Amino acid sequence: MKNKVVLVDKNEIAIAGKICSNELVENGIIVQPSDKSNIRYWFSLNEINKIILPNASEINQEDYGRLHEVLETFNKEYELED
Helix, strand or coil: CCCEEEEEECCCCEEEEEECCCCCCCCEEEEECCCCCCCCEEEEHHHEEEEECCCCCEECHHHHHHHHHHHHHHHHHCCCCC
């Protein structure tokens, strides 16, 4: 359950999945809905309405650029593994 989030865009379309990259990709975030899926979605930071963690807390918009750090802290706190 490591690096899993729900991304909600400005049109209120939500995608749940795993963050695929530790870095921003072209000022956006890539999410893979399933480990078995070859499908990946790219979300521009400007189009993201909210990012929700597995404990139902939301990440502040100011922290979107450092999402990897936020997820690492979350993973350590809840002792999540790959």
